[in-house]
Amino acid sequence: MTAMTNPQTDTATPATPDVLISSRHLTKIYPTRDGRGVRALDDVSFDVRDGEFISIVGRSGCGKSTLLKILSGLLDHTRGDITLNGRPIDGPDPDIGVVFQSPTLLPWLTITQNVLFPNKIRRNITPAVRERAQSLLATVGLDGFGDRYPKELSGGMQQRAGIVRALVQDPELLLMDEPFGALDAMTREQMNLEVLRIWEESRKTIIFVTHSIVESVFLSDRVFVMTPRPGRLAEVVDIDLPRPRTLDMINSDAFGSYSGWIRKLLEAEGDF
Ligand SMILES: Nc1ncnc2c1ncn2[C@@H]1O[C@H](COP(=O)(O)OP(=O)(O)OP(=O)(O)O)[C@@H](O)[C@H]1O
Ligand SMILES: [Mg+2]
Known part of the structure; x- marks a missing residue:
């Protein structure tokens, strides 16, 4: 077998x-x-x-x-x-995208800002990247949470945001x-x-x-x-x-x- x-x-x-x-x-x-x-x-x-x-x-x-x-x-x-x-x-x-055991979101940034953070460092936040982030957040059930801060989300939701952050860069x-x-x-x-x-x-x-x-x-x-x-x-x-x-x-x-x-x-x- x-x-x-x-x-x-x-x-x-x-x-x-x-x-x-x-x-x-x-x-x-x-x-x-x-x-x-x-x-x-x-x-x-x-x-x-x-x-x-x-x-x-x-x-x-x-x-x-x-x-x-x-x-x-x-x-x-x-x-x-x-x-x-x-x-x-x-x-x-x-x-190469990486997702760690803890979501390691930055507490002073909103969920959207967090998932766009790697792109911000690389100075490549384009309208297409923003759109992709939004659609990925919706895919993992975080539609409407983009303007919230990490502490307002459950552990599972934060982890999903961490996955989106890794996926935004495709x-x-x-x-x-x-x-x-x-x-x-x-x-x-x-x-x-x-x-x-x-x-x-x-x-x-x-x-x-x-x-x-x-x-x-x-x-x-x-x-x-x-x-x-x-x-x-x-x-x-x-x-x-x-x-x-x-x-x-x-x-x-x-x-x-x-x-x-x-x-x-x-x-x-x-x-x-
Ligand atoms: N920076 C470091 N300096 C010295 N030894 C280290 C360092 N990082 C890890 N090690 C050692 O290397 C070995 C492997 O560590 P690693 O973190 O890769 O294990 P792991 O399989 O991920 O364990 P866990 O399931 O507990 O997460 C361990 O013995 C650890 O003590
Ligand atoms: Mg380990």
């Missing part, structure tokens, strides 16, 4: 034309005062195809956020190669680091459906970090399972469930097999 690929053997496969991200032997060692360093990622190799939905699961401290920060261009790596569209990732790029790649960790279970389910809808409409590539096995299976084409620190790719699990995904699929046998398998892999790698 579960098609497996070994990421370490995959490295021998030449890149195919639809590969968006390619990571080869990616290693990150954080410098420490005692000079020994913290090895957060060790020899991580994978490809992500254009338009794929990938989730990353692994126990706390295994390097998930480190990997996302390197992909976003916010953090240097120590060894190996990582490319987007064949070009090395070596700094923040408007083609990035090719959307990186999401535990974006729904702080939300209650029902809001989280709604947000999962929302993300899938946006992904299906826009055909972006999404890399999504989560601690929830169910969330990873529900959303993804493939789930990357990482080992504890130093983070390596333990397995890549292909999720062969039909799309569009619906919440009732969570109760199906196939869904249960996938989540059971991923749980087993994580247990084999230590506590989750």
